[in-house]
Amino acid sequence: MRTERAPRLLPLLQVPIFRSRKVTIMSENSANGVSRFVVELGVAALTGAFGVAVCYGSLDIGAGWTDMGPDAGYFPFYIGLLIVFGSLVNIGQAFVKHRGTGEVFLDSGRAKVVASFLLPLVAFAAVSAWLGLYVGTALYIAATMLLQGRYKWWIALPAGLGVSLFFFIVFEIGFQVPLLKGPVEAWFRIY
């Protein structure tokens, strides 16, 4: 546990000793999974593509010089070029630093854990867009407690409703900042 946790928080300062340890842990853990090399390449390619899009969009609105000085796309165009340049170097560095190291970005076990958090989160967003954030919050918290925390429904449901009610009191009454409401609140004539 301990040895694994440190490397996750350390990338901020890339301590070399920890980095080497991370490699060994990762390669011991598993052989099946996405390698870091592939993800490095993929991310650099995506940022590069974004850079190209920025350049294209800037040229589209005019990246030159007008009577009023530099055009609207003048500054972003060079930003886009710098993104493309940086991404190309990162692709090169991925080949030098990460190819053949056996470093795993995400193995299937961990991917499942991440997905079990991410998918309900996306569902929460989708439900909230439709039914409003208060109902979404109550459902999401009750559902995660019920299905992932394995709590009984008579604990999970009141907990979800409680959090939602607490939000209502803090935001609508305390700070007077409204949250998104949907059809359910409309039945109760809360706007």
Add this chain to the structure above:
Amino acid sequence: MENIDLLIDGFGHILSWNHFLLMMVGVTLGILVGVLPGLGAPNGVSLLLPLTFSMDPISAIILLSCMYWGALFGGSTTSILFNIPGEPSSVATTFDGYPMAKAGQASRALTLAFVSAGLGALAGVVMITLLSGWVANFALKFSSPEYFAVYFLAFASFISMGAQSPFKTLVSMMLGFALASIGMDTISGNLRLTFDIPELIKGVSFLIAVMGLFGIGELLLTTEEGLRFEGIKARVKLAEIARTLIEIPRYWLTIARSTIIGIWMGITPAGPTAASFMSYGVARRSARDKSKFGKGDPRGVVAPETADHSAGTSALLPMLALGVPGSATAAVMMGGLMIWGLTPGPMLFTDRPDFVWGLIASMYLGNVVAVFLVIATVPLYASILRVPFSIIGPIIVAVIFSGAYQVANSVSDIFLVIGFGLIGYVFKKLDYPLAPLVLAMVLGDKAEDAFRQSMLMSGGSLNIFWSNGLVSTLMALGLALLLSPLVFWIVGSLRGRKHDAAAPHGDGNAAV
């Protein structure tokens, strides 16, 4: 001593029960945010920001800055008791803080951490009190080219001082600039980079980016690691606090050295995280007896904590006086100032002295309040961490989604937060730094305006950045910083060829 008079005026503006209550609320929320995984200082301040839109700016900044101090303290609490840094900047505190707590000295470690952190913060505020007027006066001489040069210097120092690959820093920063330019162009009124997507017309708020990158991204990482707290039961005993307080003067040298490191790293945009690591490294290298470091040496707690907090407070000096924030959290606060209709920079000192000096005065009081509150509430927060993650995690998500919606009452922002969360997760795992992205998003428009106005002044010639002594010096410094990684790399590879094995252990930061 004009500054002292202004400071006393500032105290006059903030001394009221209302503001004192806001300080307590801010610090309490800050500690909570610092303690909880997935919620850090930048993220907490972003979440609170939409709630302050209706407040008057002085109350709002007191609330937000006190949240910042609270978050810094909260981060150290979890480092010591759980070996889990609540904030990246308190990673270095775990090296000796957790071993101390394990050896039954939890109260001593916590007291040392909080008091040295408080001292570091106070030193930072004193520095701000003495220097801010002077820096602001100096900055009044700036026009557009000088401003652009200052921004350039700030971003160049990120590239050179960041520990990540300079090119990853470059990409991350430029992504921030690109995101900042989405939407309406402030000068011509044209729509830019919207690609005919109606949701993009209003632009992408930096608050959404912070909530996703730092909030959802961090939560995804936390779930992946499988969070389990193996905490040490801590009850802070008064007698032990008193005994530790007497012990503090013994570490005066460590404190003084760490304060200087922290203040320097805070003013330059290296930030608290780098400061705490560097200070830990220096303390370890200069100690006569190194054997106890990593096993519970009190100096290993004092050094990073002092530097962390003095850097955290010092980061507000360039934000206030120049409009260039020194850390991600300061960047978010600066974004807040702009939303409240204040322009950070030298003019703020002449236009709104009540605001500036009220903030500085509140920094003195806020940090003192924070030290007392954090010592009093340690057991409470330690018990919060024993609540299972399957409850805490979803509640944090719900808070982030509510905050994201409140930024602009827009549903599409909720989905944007998820997108930024995925980016934050992947970037963090691949060692792309996130702070430059946020800083660039906040400063993007200002840097661009400065650049375009300079170009207008010169008729499109880059020579304007070398037209007088001041701007040339700033640009030369920036270029030197930008090229320094290259120089180090060349020197390093030349030296590496001579004696291969010796190189990697010579670096101070690597000392763990």
